[in-house]
Structures are given as C-alpha cells and as structure tokens.
Amino acid sequence: MNARNEDGERIPGAAMDRVSLLWRLRRRARRGALCMALFCMTMALLYTFCAENSIPVTDAIFGVKARTRAQPRTHTIVKVLRGTGGSKPMYTDPQKLPGIIPGDPQKPIPILSSSNYSMESSTKDHNLSSKQRKHGLFYWLLAQPLRRALETFFGGRRRGDVGATSGDAVVFGPNGALGEVWNEEMSSSMLGKRLRKVVQNYQAMNKYGVRYPGPESAARHSKLSGPELLCQIKEMVQIATLTPDMKPFSGLPLASQLPPRQITADIGPFKTCAVVSSAGSLKNSGLGKEIDAHDAVMRFNAAPTTGFEKDVGSKTTVRLINSQVMASEDHHFLSSSLYSAGILVSWDPGPYSSDLQEWFNKTDYPIFKQYQRYRRLHPQQPFYILHPRMEWQLWQRIQDNMMETIQKNPPSSGLLGTVLMMSLCEVVHVYEFLPSRRKTELCHYYQRFSDAACTLGAYHPLLYEKNLVKRMNKGSNRDIYTHGRVMLPGFTTFNCTNSSTSSTLSKTI
Known part of the structure; x- marks a missing residue:
C-alpha cells in the first residue's frame, strides 16, 4: 500500500523505500558520530589519568609500544654524492647536527641512518604471548587503523622513549617500585x-x-x-x-x-x-x-x-x-x-x-x-x-x-x-x-x-x-x-x- 504526501497524493513504494533508507542512514551516522565522540573523550580521560601519572599503568592497558611508536620525521641528513667509485653516504654539514660533533670535519662518521630513524631494534619476538605483554591486551582488541591512531596519540607525549624495550641498549636498571634509573654498569x-x-x-x-x-x-x-x-x-x-x-x-x-x-x-x-x-x-x-x-x-x-x-x-x-x-x-x-x-x-x-x-x-x-x-x-x-x-x-x-x-x-x-x-x-x-x-x-x-x-x-x-x-x-x-x-x-x-x-x-x- 502506497503512502500519501501532504497534498494527498500517493507516494510510490520505491520512493518510500528510498526515503526510509535515507532516514536510517542519517540515524546511523548520528549514532556513529556520537559513539566516536564518546570514544575520543574516553581515550582522552584515560590518557590524562594514566599517561601523565603512571607509566606502568599506561603500559599495562595500552602497551609499551603505544608510548614509543611515534617518531618525528624531520631533518633529512643523509645525502648521496655521486663520484668516482660509485655513490657513498655522506652527511650534509655534520657539524650542525644537534648534540653530535664528529671528530674530523673532513671525515665524518655516520651516526644517524635516516630522517625518521632514531632507535634500532636488534631483536624480534614472534611469540604471541610476549607480544601481548609488550602491547597490552586492550591493544589487540582493536582494529589495525585504531591501533595506529592510538599509537600516534599516546606516543606523542613521550616520543621515542629510551628504555630497555627499544633494543638499542639496556640503559636502565631495575629499582623496585620506583621504576628504572640509569644503569651505572653500562658498557x-x-x-x-x-x-x-x-x-x-x-x-x-x-x-x-x-x-x-x-x-x-x-x-x-x-x-x-x-x-x-x-x-x-x-x-x-x-x-x-x-x-x-x-x-x-x-x-x-x-x-x-x-x-x-x-x-x-x-x-x-x-x-x-x-x-x-x-x-x-x-x-x-x-x-x-x-x-x-x-x-x-x-x-x-x-x-x-x-x-x-x-x-x-x-x-x-x-x-x-x-x-x-x-x-x-x-x-x-x-x-x-x-x-x-x-x-x-x-x-x-x-x-x-x-x-x-x-x-x-x-x-x-x-x-x-x-x-x-x-x-x-x-x-x-x-x-x-x-x-x-x-x-x-x-x-x-x-x-x-x-x-x-x-x-x-x-x-x-x-x-x-x-x-x-x-x-x-x-x-x-x-x-x-x-x-x-x-x-x-x-x-x-x-x-x-x-x-x-x-x-x-x-x-x-x-x-x-x-x-x-x-x-x-x-x-x-x-x-x-x-x-x-x-x-x-x-x-x-x-x-x-x-x-x-x-x-x-x-x-x-
């Protein structure tokens, strides 16, 4: 049976279906926007409560990698110069690298390998349980796009932490409930x-x-x-x-x-x-x-x-x-x-x-x-x-x-x-x-x-x-x-x- 419009004219069934579908899509969009807003507010509250006050709590919920993934992609410093003997990596003015001074301006030693690289990972653990301990249970319940978003969001606060989890050095030794301090036996x-x-x-x-x-x-x-x-x-x-x-x-x-x-x-x-x-x-x-x-x-x-x-x-x-x-x-x-x-x-x-x-x-x-x-x-x-x-x-x-x-x-x-x-x-x-x-x-x-x-x-x-x-x-x-x-x-x-x-x-x- 066809519905009627305000003028009393009949509305075909196909048109009625389109109106009904559009209404349902709008309702779902509103619900989705509301859910996303609530999700973002919840994440912000969790970040404020956890990341700012307790690193171990943040790691337990979101995982260590959520704090450490985001890396600045700045300062492209490697330049390949073409010459005799092929190409070789050479830094553009290494004297200007902040915090790093080469021993010989004429023969700089490579220190950084790329613009977005700051810590190398020397080991890879393929065991699922160890991965869950590294990332946190909550991390694995999310879809991949949301994982990346969380990693970027939570990694921005303590970008690129230099910890034992990075694989570049066992820098910090255990100190009970206090967390980690510098390991004075470092070599x-x-x-x-x-x-x-x-x-x-x-x-x-x-x-x-x-x-x-x-x-x-x-x-x-x-x-x-x-x-x-x-x-x-x-x-x-x-x-x-x-x-x-x-x-x-x-x-x-x-x-x-x-x-x-x-x-x-x-x-x-x-x-x-x-x-x-x-x-x-x-x-x-x-x-x-x-x-x-x-x-x-x-x-x-x-x-x-x-x-x-x-x-x-x-x-x-x-x-x-x-x-x-x-x-x-x-x-x-x-x-x-x-x-x-x-x-x-x-x-x-x-x-x-x-x-x-x-x-x-x-x-x-x-x-x-x-x-x-x-x-x-x-x-x-x-x-x-x-x-x-x-x-x-x-x-x-x-x-x-x-x-x-x-x-x-x-x-x-x-x-x-x-x-x-x-x-x-x-x-x-x-x-x-x-x-x-x-x-x-x-x-x-x-x-x-x-x-x-x-x-x-x-x-x-x-x-x-x-x-x-x-x-x-x-x-x-x-x-x-x-x-x-x-x-x-x-x-x-x-x-x-x-x-x-x-x-x-x-x-x-």
Whole structure:
C-alpha cells in the first residue's frame, strides 16, 4: 500500500523505500558520530589519568609500544654524492647536527641512518604471548587503523622513549617500585649494533694524540666508591682558565682581553647551584621554579629560556659554550642576546699534551678569533676560556674508572660544566644528565630532533660519564627517576686528606 504526501497524493513504494533508507542512514551516522565522540573523550580521560601519572599503568592497558611508536620525521641528513667509485653516504654539514660533533670535519662518521630513524631494534619476538605483554591486551582488541591512531596519540607525549624495550641498549636498571634509573654498569657491549659501531669508530680515532695505555691498568684496581671518585676528581682535575701571563698568549694582543685571574678566584662561592642540561626530557618537566630557586644556574651552548620558563626556569648565571657554537653562523654568537646575559665560559678541544702553542696554532674551531670579536662588542661581560688540560685530566679520570677503552675525545660540555660548578658551589644539582622517567630520544628540549646518541654518546664518552655521575650521586634514586636530579657536593665541602686513594692516585697523574 502506497503512502500519501501532504497534498494527498500517493507516494510510490520505491520512493518510500528510498526515503526510509535515507532516514536510517542519517540515524546511523548520528549514532556513529556520537559513539566516536564518546570514544575520543574516553581515550582522552584515560590518557590524562594514566599517561601523565603512571607509566606502568599506561603500559599495562595500552602497551609499551603505544608510548614509543611515534617518531618525528624531520631533518633529512643523509645525502648521496655521486663520484668516482660509485655513490657513498655522506652527511650534509655534520657539524650542525644537534648534540653530535664528529671528530674530523673532513671525515665524518655516520651516526644517524635516516630522517625518521632514531632507535634500532636488534631483536624480534614472534611469540604471541610476549607480544601481548609488550602491547597490552586492550591493544589487540582493536582494529589495525585504531591501533595506529592510538599509537600516534599516546606516543606523542613521550616520543621515542629510551628504555630497555627499544633494543638499542639496556640503559636502565631495575629499582623496585620506583621504576628504572640509569644503569651505572653500562658498557658499549650493551648498545645496539648501530651505536656500538659508532662508538668503536670513535674509539679507533685519535685526533688529539691521546697516549694512554688503555683500561688494563684500571682493571687491576678495585672499583672506586662514590666518595673515592669525588676525591679523585677533586685532587687530579685542575680547574683552570686562560690568563694573560700564559704563553703564547702573553705576547699577543689577546692577552689584554683575557681575565687577569682564574675563574675560581673571581666567581662564587655559591651555596646551591643548578646545572641544567639541554636534554629533551626536560620538556614538560615543570622544574622551572625549582631551578630558579638556586643561587646560581649554569646552562649550555644555545639552550634558550624564553618560552620554556615553566620547564627550565629563566635564571642564567653561567653559560658554558663550545667553540663550534661560537663559530657557527646558525647560532649568531656575535649578535644574539642569548649569550649576553651572565658569565660566559668557552672551551675547545686542545691536544692531549695540553700544549698551548700547538693548540693555538690548530684549534678545532676559531675560538680565539671569535673570542676577540665578542670581547670588543661586550668588553664588560666576564668571559673565560677553559684550559684544555682540565678536559684531558677529566677524560683520564673517566678512562681510569672504566674496564674498557672509551672514545679518545674530550668529555661533554655537561660533565665539564658540572665539575666546574663543583669548584664554585657547596651543593650542585644536575638536571636530566641522568634521564628521568621522562626519558626520551629527543636531543634538546628546544628542538625537534631525536637520536639515542644524544643520551648514550657518540663523539663524547657520554655513556661512561653518566656511569661516574651515577656512582658519585649523593641524592636518591627517586630524585633521578622523578626529577632527573643528581646531587653532588662541592669540592670545598669534603676533605680528602684521609682518603685511602689520595697517595696512590697522585702517582698516576
């Protein structure tokens, strides 16, 4: 039987069926939209409750991979140059890679393999039960498109976590209910194939003429405790900056621009100090107020504070910069206001022999040229240059306490700055040098560039530096896990005269 319209005319049955079908489709569309909205709200609530407050809960519901899948696809750095002998991979200006400095600008060693690659997986588990433990039960109940959406949504918060699940390194050791903290027994054998190869390449290089017998001598000694390590660094690392009376500078125009006294005589002492790394894990940390509460704050290279005050604070007392930053046009060292606040300290890798004449004639980057230019623009700002002897004395302390050969390159700015502040402060809090629960592959909190080498080291012996800092830490593992905070005592606060290592260590310096 046909229906009638408003004018009383009959509506054919086929037309009625089309109207009815359209009405049903609209009703289903409305229901689908409502269900999707409710689903998204539920996911957002679960994310807020779980991801922000409890990593283990998030992993149990959504799986570890849901936090770690999303990777930034930026910075295409590999360029193939066609030439004789076929094509070979070469980096476009590797000196500009954030956090990674090659040992030889003319012969860069590949560190990153592609634009969207930051951690390699060395093992694959094809067992279903193990996969369910890795991804979570909820993950496997969803269709593939929804899985990908969840992975992207939940992975954005802690993009590319550097954890034991990544397969590139067993970086973090268990610590009971606290979760995971840095494993102070870390060695190159625990790295993935890619990073292990990079470290081996740098270990084989010897650009700075390092003459060291190797770790065999250290292997004969017992493992030093934290207090013994502190005393070793205090007694065997001389904190020194260049002064006008040092040759060859004493006979050069540069002498009139160098500070007349050592930095330790001009600055401090401070009661509490913060050493703020540039680590990506500082992002969303909310540590700004805590950092600014210190009497002095050290920052590194081109790390900004504007726009990141909530996480890293705004106070800058000392800024340690390497010669690469000073020379790079991208960093605008001579014109940027970033460097004009506070006290500047610069450094450039000198020869292992610490021969100042040799270093002056062949620096890695034109540190002295840039120093003189900057001093003419800012004659009143305190500006010091570290003596290269300090760098290599600190490197030797690292090597002495490792059972394997480390990279024959100077320590990182992070460790140099930490030891410098230990000579100026009573207590030093170092933030995110040892990664917290926010551990991530993101190199710097102010950039979108990710690679595990920024945490584990490539050019610098970062991996071994972190082992030593973990051993010397006077704070708790909870502070490392929750805040990425290490507490180290200033050199003036402890006495090493009764140290059992004092007499024996002095013979090896």
